[in-house]
Amino acid sequence: MLDHADQQASRYRQAVGLNQILPNTLEAFRVELTYHSNAIEGSTLSLRDTQLVLEGLSPTAGKPMRELYEARNHDRALRLIQQWTKPEPITEDQLREVHRTIMTDVDVAGAGHYRPGRVLITGTRFVPPGSHKFAELIPLLLERSSLNTNHIILRAAELHYNLVAVHPFADGNGRTARLMMNLLLLQHGFPLTIVPVERRPEYLAALEATNAGESTPLVHFVAECVLASVKLLLGE
Numbered sequence: 001m002l003d004h005a006d007q008q009a010s011r012y013r014q015a016v017g018l019n020q021i022l023p024n025t026l027e028a029f030r031v032e033l034t035y036h037s038n039a040i041e042g043s044t045l046s047l048r049d050t051q052l053v054l055e056g057l058s059p060t061a062g063k064p065m066r067e068l069y070e071a072r073n074h075d076r077a078l079r080l081i082q083q084w085t086k087p088e089p090i091t092e093d094q095l096r097e098v099h100r101t102i103m104t105d106v107d108v109a110g111a112g113h114y115r116p117g118r119v120l121i122t123g124t125r126f127v128p129p130g131s132h133k134f135a136e137l138i139p140l141l142l143e144r145s146s147l148n149t150n151h152i153i154l155r156a157a158e159l160h161y162n163l164v165a166v167h168p169f170a171d172g173n174g175r176t177a178r179l180m181m182n183l184l185l186l187q188h189g190f191p192l193t194i195v196p197v198e199r200r201p202e203y204l205a206a207l208e209a210t211n212a213g214e215s216t217p218l219v220h221f222v223a224e225c226v227l228a229s230v231k232l233l234l235g236e
Contacts, residue, residue, distance in 0.1 A: 001223045002151045008230040009190045021233055029233060032194055033182075034074040037175050039197035043067045069105045074175060077101040078192070081183040089146040090159075090183060092138060098183075099169050099176045107171055114138075115170040123204065126211040128167035137166050145184055152188040156181045157222040161210050185226070193222070193229045 015021050035050040045067050049059035053071040077098050084094060100112025114134050120127065129137060141162035145155050163177035182192050195203055199221075206217040 001220065001227075002153055005153055005190075005223055005226050005230075008227055012191050012230050012233060013189050015234060025233065025235070029192065029194075029229075030075065030078055033192055034071055034078065036194050036197045037178050038067070038070050038074055040195065040200050040203070041070075041174055043070055045071055066106055070102075073102050073104050073106065074179075076104075077175075077179055078182075081179055081186065082192075084183060085186050087187045090142050090180065092142065094183070095138070095142070095163075095168075095176070095180060098179050099172055102172045102175050102179075103169075110170045114168045119167055119170065121167065124208055124211065126165070126208075128165060131168075134166070134168055137162075138168060141166065152185065152190065153223050153226060154219055156184045157215070157219045159184055160222070161207065161215070161218060164207060165211070181222070190226060191229055191233055193226045194232075195225055196228075199225075 012021075031051050031054055032047065034054065035045065035047045038045065038050070045053070045059060045063060049063060050071050052059045053068050054075050059068070080098065080101055096112045096114075103111035114131060116131055118127075118130055141159065144162070145159040147155070150158075160177045160181040163180060164173055167173050169176065178195055185191070185193055203221060206221045209215075209217045
């Protein structure tokens with residue numbers, strides 16, 4: 001599967017180099033990515049609503065302002081990581097800047113700041129470490145993401161999981177983890193990758209399996225999402 005992903009990513013890079021992927025296709029893909037990532041976290045905005053917000057227009061009446069901010073912020077964070085595509089080690093400053101962008105006008109006090117105490121994650125018995133461990137764990141998980149000993153999809157899946165497991169922020173950890181996973185993929189020539197809301201149960205089950213020490217389901221899931229995103233971008 002990883003070999004196949006490499007081949008498909010190569011096709012994607014070739015298509016980009018030949019200008020075979022139209023700007024409106026890329027823009028539509030970005031809207032979809034924002035829609036799916038927020039929908040996974042419970043946003044009620046539709047794909048059309050999300051498009052309207054990102055175009056500066058009003059979506060369906062009655063939508064909470066928080067959800068409008070979340071759509072706007074996610075798109076801004078997405079544009080931010082697309083500026084950091086050099087294959088350089090990801091920094092804590094970048095991690096915190098992505099979170100700050102995501103949480104602007106949503107959590108003013110917490111945007112870009114690590115949580116001060118303990119936190120529980122709804123739907124799982126896994127308990128993230130206390131904030132006193134962040135000084136050790138966050139540099140370590142970022143350092144691991146830059147090691148070239150594993151395939152980039154394995155590293156992207158690991159970075160995603162580690163950020164969710166450490167859960168360094170009071171809110172916005174899932175969206176931040178998916179964006180940082182995408183940053184790592186972008187830095188190594190892979191396209192932006194959508195985690196579809198329709199596969200949310202499978203996604204959460206893969207994260208839960210990793211909590212129990214079995215990481216294969218999450219790696220397979222991320223690889224499948226990468227392959228599906230390449231096909232979507234290539235119009236297949």
